[in-house]
Amino acid sequence: MCISGDGKDDISGGDGVFDGIYYNLMLDRTFLGIYDSISRSAHYHGINCKLSGSVYVVSEIDGAVPLIHGPRSCAFHQRLSPRKLHSPVYNMACTNLEEGDIIYGGEAKLRRSICEVYNRYQPSLIVVLPTCISGLMGEDVLSVAKDVEQTLPCNVVYVPSEGFAHRDRDSIDSIMQYVATSWKKTSKEFDFRGCGQVDALKAIAEQLMEEQDVIENSVNLESTGRYTYGFNLEIQEYRRILAKMGTSINAVIPTSTVEWIKRAPAAQLNVVRSRTPRWADHMRDEFGIDQIKKWPHHSGIDGIGSFFLDLGSKLGLDGEAEEAIDGEKKRVSEELAKIRQILSAYDFAITSQNLVFNPYRAKVYLEDLRVPLKYICIDSRVLNRLKVSQATRNMMIKNMNSMFEELDSNFQVLMDPSAEELHNVAKKVDYVLGEFITSPVYEKADEIPILDVTPLSDLLYRTSFGIIVELGRRLVRMTNSPGRNKRHLIVSRFDYDSPYYPMLKDSRITSSISMWHGIWRANSMRGGS
Amino acid sequence: MDGGRFFGAFRAFSGITDAVVLSHAPVGCNWGTGIFNNFSNQPDIRHACTVVHEREIVFGGEEALKKALALADEIYDRSLLVVISGDVPSIIGDDVQAVIDSVSSDEDVLWLEAAGYSGSMRDGYEDALLKLGSLMKERGVVERSVNLIGFCPDDFKVHADIKEITRIMEDLGVKLNCTLSICSFEELRAAPAAELNVVLGQGTKLAQYMKKEFGVPYIEADYPYGLEGSIKFVDALCEKLDIKHDAENSLDLEPFKRAFLHLHEIYGTTVSIIGDFHCTPMANFLEGELGFEIEVQSYFDRDYHSFEEDVRKSCTMMLFGSSFERGLAKELGIPIMRFVYPIFDQICICDYAPYAGFRGAAFLTESIINAVMGFDHKLKNIV
Numbered sequence: 069m070c071i072s073g074d075g076k077d078d079i080s081g082g083d084g085v086f087d088g089i090y091y092n093l094m095l096d097r098t099f100l101g102i103y104d105s106i107s108r109s110a111h112y113h114g115i116n117c118k119l120s121g122s123v124y125v126v127s128e129i130d131g132a133v134p135l136i137h138g139p140r141s142c143a144f145h146q147r148l149s150p151r152k153l154h155s156p157v158y159n160m161a162c163t164n165l166e167e168g169d170i171i172y173g174g175e176a177k178l179r180r181s182i183c184e185v186y187n188r189y190q191p192s193l194i195v196v197l198p199t200c201i202s203g204l205m206g207e208d209v210l211s212v213a214k215d216v217e218q219t220l221p222c223n224v225v226y227v228p229s230e231g232f233a234h235r236d237r238d239s240i241d242s243i244m245q246y247v248a249t250s251w252k253k254t255s256k257e258f259d260f261r262g263c264g265q266v267d268a269l270k271a272i273a274e275q276l277m278e279e280q281d282v283i284e285n286s287v288n289l290e291s292t293g294r295y296t297y298g299f300n301l302e303i304q305e306y307r308r309i310l311a312k313m314g315t316s317i318n319a320v321i322p323t324s325t326v327e328w329i330k331r332a333p334a335a336q337l338n339v340v341r342s343r344t345p346r347w348a349d350h351m352r353d354e355f356g357i358d359q360i361k362k363w364p365h366h367s368g369i370d371g372i373g374s375f376f377l378d379l380g381s382k383l384g385l386d387g388e389a390e391e392a393i394d395g396e397k398k399r400v401s402e403e404l405a406k407i408r409q410i411l412s413a414y415d416f417a418i419t420s421q422n423l424v425f426n427p428y429r430a431k432v433y434l435e436d437l438r439v440p441l442k443y444i445c446i447d448s449r450v451l452n453r454l455k456v457s458q459a460t461r462n463m464m465i466k467n468m469n470s471m472f473e474e475l476d477s478n479f480q481v482l483m484d485p486s487a488e489e490l491h492n493v494a495k496k497v498d499y500v501l502g503e504f505i506t507s508p509v510y511e512k513a514d515e516i517p518i519l520d521v522t523p524l525s526d527l528l529y530r531t532s533f534g535i536i537v538e539l540g541r542r543l544v545r546m547t548n549s550p551g552r553n554k555r556h557l558i559v560s561r562f563d564y565d566s567p568y569y570p571m572l573k574d575s576r577i578t579s580s581i582s583m584w585h586g587i588w589r590a591n592s593m594r595g596g597s
Numbered sequence: 598m599d600g601g602r603f604f605g606a607f608r609a610f611s612g613i614t615d616a617v618v619l620s621h622a623p624v625g626c627n628w629g630t631g632i633f634n635n636f637s638n639q640p641d642i643r644h645a646c647t648v649v650h651e652r653e654i655v656f657g658g659e660e661a662l663k664k665a666l667a668l669a670d671e672i673y674d675r676s677l678l679v680v681i682s683g684d685v686p687s688i689i690g691d692d693v694q695a696v697i698d699s700v701s702s703d704e705d706v707l708w709l710e711a712a713g714y715s716g717s718m719r720d721g722y723e724d725a726l727l728k729l730g731s732l733m734k735e736r737g738v739v740e741r742s743v744n745l746i747g748f749c750p751d752d753f754k755v756h757a758d759i760k761e762i763t764r765i766m767e768d769l770g771v772k773l774n775c776t777l778s779i780c781s782f783e784e785l786r787a788a789p790a791a792e793l794n795v796v797l798g799q800g801t802k803l804a805q806y807m808k809k810e811f812g813v814p815y816i817e818a819d820y821p822y823g824l825e826g827s828i829k830f831v832d833a834l835c836e837k838l839d840i841k842h843d844a845e846n847s848l849d850l851e852p853f854k855r856a857f858l859h860l861h862e863i864y865g866t867t868v869s870i871i872g873d874f875h876c877t878p879m880a881n882f883l884e885g886e887l888g889f890e891i892e893v894q895s896y897f898d899r900d901y902h903s904f905e906e907d908v909r910k911s912c913t914m915m916l917f918g919s920s921f922e923r924g925l926a927k928e929l930g931i932p933i934m935r936f937v938y939p940i941f942d943q944i945c946i947c948d949y950a951p952y953a954g955f956r957g958a959a960f961l962t963e964s965i966i967n968a969v970m971g972f973d974h975k976l977k978n979i980v
Contacts, residue, residue: 103942106639110632113642117625139684141601141713145629147921148941153632158924166714170688188902200623201714204654204688231625232654232685574640579617579673583645586668591648591661 089301089538090523096297097523103153104297105570112453112568113577113584115234116150121264122197122229124149125272127157128293131192131326135185136162137178137209138199142231152295161185165201174202175212182216182224192326193223193276195268203230223326227264227271235262237588243343244456247425248464250364251471260344269322269347272329279355280334285383286318288335288357290342294323298527298535305532312392313380321347333357337382358382362531367428369400369436372531400533407540408438414498414547417443419490419518421450422503422525424464427471429528433501434477437540443493444472445482445500449567455585499547501525519546598901598921600939601713603683604630605721608749608938610679610709611644612778613729613785617675620646621662621693622683626713633939634751637946641750645669649685658691666700676782677732680708681725687712705782707732717898719799719873722749726777726803729785735811736790741838742774744791744813746800747820747874750779753940754952761954762821765831768847769840777803789813793837797821798874820875823882823958824848830954852959859966864888866969869908870917871895872937879917879936887962915969932972934965 110116119136123146126134134157136143143162163181165174178196185194196213210226217224239260249255260266269290289306292299307317318335319328333355338348341362351357360382366375373393380389416439423429424446433439446468451461465483472481482489494500494517502518503525524539563573571577603622607630610618620627627646635642647665649658662680669678682693693708709728711721726746745762748755756779763773774791775784777800794804794815804815816837821830831844853860867890870880876896883889892911895904905925908916916926916933920942926933935943936952951957952964 106632106636106941109639110628110635114628114631114646115624116628117623119625120628139601139712139714140599141603141684142625144598144600144604145633146625148629148632148939150628150632153941156921156924158921170714200625200685201688204685231623232650234624234650236650572640575674577640577642580642580645582672583665583668586672587645587648587661587665590664590668591650591653 089534090542092301093298093523093527093538096299100154100295100297107150107153109571110150112571113580115588117146117231118234118262118264118267119197119199119229119231120146120149121266122195122227122268123157123160123264124151124293125227125265125268125322126195126197127152128291128322129193129272129324129326129329133159133161133185133189133191133194135181135194135196136160136199137174137181137196137202137207138163138165139201140164142199142201151293155295159189161188163202165199170201170205173207174205175207178202178207178209178212179216182213183220186220186222191222193225194220195272196224196226197229198226199229200231203232223276225271225275227268229264229267233262234264235260237591240454241457241460244451244454244460244464246343247364248460248467251427251467253363253365263344266342266344266346269342269345270350272322273332273347273350274354276326276329277333277351277355278330280331282336283316283318283334284336285315285385286335287315287337287339287379287383288319288321288332289317289339290345290348291320291323292341298530298532299323301527301534302530302532305534309376309392309396312388312395313376313385314388315380315383315385337379339379364426364428364529366531367426367528368431369397369533369536371428371431372533373397375531396533400537403537404437404540407537407544410544410547411437411439411540415440415442415496416499416501417441417445417493417497418501418503419445419447419485420501420503420525421447422528424448424451424468426529427468429525430472430475432528432536432539434475434479436536437543439543441477441479442497443480443482445485445490445493447567448484453567455589501543519543598897600718602711602716602718602721602724603681603713604633605716605718605723606681606709606711606725607634607644607721608718608751609722609725609729609778610681610707612748612750612780613677613679614750614779614781615675616643616677616679616782617669617673618644619665619669619678619680620644620683621649621658621665621680621686621691622646623649623685626683633941636751636941637753637944638750643673643675649683654685654689657689658686659693659696662686662691662693662696663700666697666706670701676705678706679728680706682708682710682712684712684714687715719898722799723802726800727806729778730803730806730810732782732786733789733807733811734786736787738792739772739774739790740792741770741840742772742791743793743795743834743838744775744777744788745773745795745797746777746804746815747797748776748779749938752938753936753943754945754950754957755779756948757945757951758953758957760948761951761956762830764956765821765827765847765954766834769831769835769838769842771834771838771840793834795834819878819881821953821957822875822878822961823886824955825886826878826882827953827955827958847955849955849959853962856962856966859970860887860962863966863969865890866914867892867912868915868917869893869911869913871897871904871922872918873897875937882958882961883917886958887965915965932968934968 123134126132140162147156147160163177198209213224213226246255319332338359340348340359348359360379365371376393377389433441500518501521503522527535565571565573631644647661653661697706775788789811794813796804796817797820807813818830818833821827828844835842869892880891880894884891892913893907916922919937920940923933950960952961
């Protein structure tokens with residue numbers, strides 16, 4: 069809360085480059101977050117179809133229409149992609165396979181449907197997405213798609229997206245191993261099979277992109293999706309910094325138009341962020357385009373800086389990148405000077421789940437904001453929830469602690485502290501910073517003065533100096549705020565199911581989560597047992 | 598725009614409040630049915646799936662189903678377990694009954710073949726209710742009691758609507774015996790105790806079965822939207838149960854009087870509407886009681902693209918349908934009133950703000966007027 073006119077939290081300054089960030093984030097948080105929570109919690113007791121990942125990619129491309137090759141029931145619910153529940157895919161077509169088609173084959177129907185989709189929507193691209201049914205029927209969807217494409221003034225791409233070919237039970241463990249080794253810069257590529265998004269991006273690179281004259285110093289960015297939290301802010305910052313380096317964005321993949329994606333091979337470099345960037349591998353092999361990957365260690369001011377320096381180096385723009393990043397760091401440093409001074413007056417603890425996924429985030433608090441951090445409380449129960457194996461869990465925690473040892477600071481690490489331990493920590497500091505909207509829980513136990521930093525801390529994986537500055541500003545605002553009277557939040561009156569927070573303590577939920585994990589472990593194996 | 602047989606079956610079975618629904622299907626089918634199911638009742642998660650994966654395609658899904666049944670037995674405290682067998686097991690030929698027989702001899706495990714390609718959502722719903730009917734037990738008839746058939750737990754406003762319809766019935770001295778399918782397993786079994794089944798839009802097959810098996814007569818009535826719709830519902834009930842009642846006496850015009858100027862002004866508004874069986878009674882209310890002009894009226898089992906095209910060509914000022922029509926409303930720059938499944942961009946958590954019944958007519962009218970008044974897209978250039 070700000071008392072209007074007291075000027076107490078006036079920490080804005082500089083040239084305004086970092087202004088408006090919090091407003092934009094709150095727009096995303098308010099109007100997208102209300103939907104995201106449904107999708108996020110549904111992952112506790114299920115996963116979405118492989119097909120939905122492919123649909124999502126198509127929905128990001130302006131001028132593209134997905135055509136589901138399967139029964140209408142698949143198209144019915146696939147309109148509502150888990151990553152954008154706020155905005156269904158309205159223009160979606162379906163071949164509507166029925167019993168007769170299953171007996172006699174659906175290829176004729178597919179041919180007809182592709183033409184109908186073109187006549188109906190006049191899209192630049194039709195993406196044919198087979199379902200479990202067409203997969204089981206053994207339809208040669210690719211041949212049909214390519215055959216019909218010859219007769220239409222639009223592109224037709226086929227993506228293998230049969231629902232039964234989704235990722236398997238070991239995928240989370242593999243991802244976590246990959247993540248943990250990446251902190252030590254020793255990770256190797258791994259094959260993330262069964263992800264509809266990965267396969268759709270690859271198919272688009274293979275079947276849609278065309279050889280282009282190279283535009284010097286231009287890059288393609290892989291996007292997380294135009295409606296993901298903080299996406300626009302990150303893109304704005306990329307554009308600003310890349311322009312300073314003398315580079316430009318050629319295409320944002322797949323958040324772009326069909327024409328821009330076709331022209332993607334004009335770029336000199338691909339900036340990849342997915343764990344399995346098969347699309348970029350294809351562009352490297354087919355068009356000779358180099359790639360640079362955004363790693364967890366590219367976090368914090370120095371990490372982001374080194375990312376842009378590496379990017380500049382790949383383009384032979386070392387000097388330009390250095391000058392641009394020096395300028396950015398100077399600007400950030402000026403913005404943070406007063407913030408650091410204010411925050412240095414307090415002692416802090418942080419309780420977080422996210423540090424177990426990327427300990428480099430601690431550098432933001434310690435080195436960038438110079439927060440006097442006395443305790444880091446790690447909530448690793450999320451790893452149990454994800455059913456990460458003990459061996460992988462041990463590796464993650466070992467690597468995380470090893471990262472912490474490299475930090476030049478004197479803080480104590482508490483793993484999965486009990487409520488009593490957390491109370492003791494709270495008594496020894498001025499503020500406890502809380503991530504993952506845990507504040508309502510702690511407000512119930514009102515001795516723990518949690519400051520909720522979720523809206524910004526959730527974004528520390530973004531390539532953005534501005535978000536770090538805004539996190540600092542938010543901390544100052546929160547420490548400046550007058551203490552809240554004891555509140556009686558409705559949401560604090562519930563009993564929650566630890567470690568499945570924010571799920572409620574309810575036997576229906578608990579049983580369904582247990583059931584899901586049991587079946588997932590038992591059945592989601594590829595090939596034989 | 599129809600969810601197919603699998604969705605219909607899921608919606609019917611998941612209405613048994615102490616049942617667990619096990620989808621014998623790949624993960625996506627479980628996700629899709631579940632996500633639409635939980636928007637307005639978020640803790641009510643009682644569904645699981647057998648995770649039919651590549652291995653099951655090669656070796657068959659019976660082992661996966663067997664494991665899931667055993668696990669469900671161990672984990673869930675439930676009265677009934679229902680297996681819905683989806684597209685893939687249907688094609689690969691899993692013998693679901695044999696698997697169930699091999700792990701359980703209890704009658705509390707039920708299954709239905711419901712491949713999405715083999716029928717409509719309505720088909721799935723009807724057949725699922727019929728399966729549930731097989732669990733019913735003969736009971737002594739409770740006079741002046743009825744079962745309401747045709748509801749799904751994820752219908753918009755369902756709890757408020759049932760409460761209002763129950764209130765109307767209680768005013769007539771009629772007791773609600775069971776709502777299908779929003780009831781406990783025990784209430785389901787006791788459904789034959791009703792003197793009458795009232796089918797509201799769907800569930801006729803079950804009503805026919807119950808008439809034949811238990812001698813429970815039935816009537817089919819429209820979903821009671823509006824004052825007239827509610828009067829028709831009351832009249833039908835009174836006639837069948839031989840109750841003397843003048844439904845006109847139940848009318849409370851006071852809420853409508855409070856907005857009589859707006860009611861005059863919305864007279865003649867041009868609207869379009871799409872839905873399932875809720876569509877016709879809603880259109881009757883809009884046209885017959887609010888004085889709206891219906892430009893386009895369609896149903897989810899008809900060609901959706903034609904509906905969209907017809908609406909585009911029409912003079913529609915307001916759209917009535919599900920959340921999936923929001924895109925069309927946005928495109929046309931007009932407000933949308935959501936009233937029919939699936940609704941995933943609004944919630945209904947209050948059981949005292951119905952759309953059905955006499956009170957529902959007032960709340961519906963209020964919501965429509967507010968939707969019009971709160972919408973200013975067309976006015977954005979007028980200063």
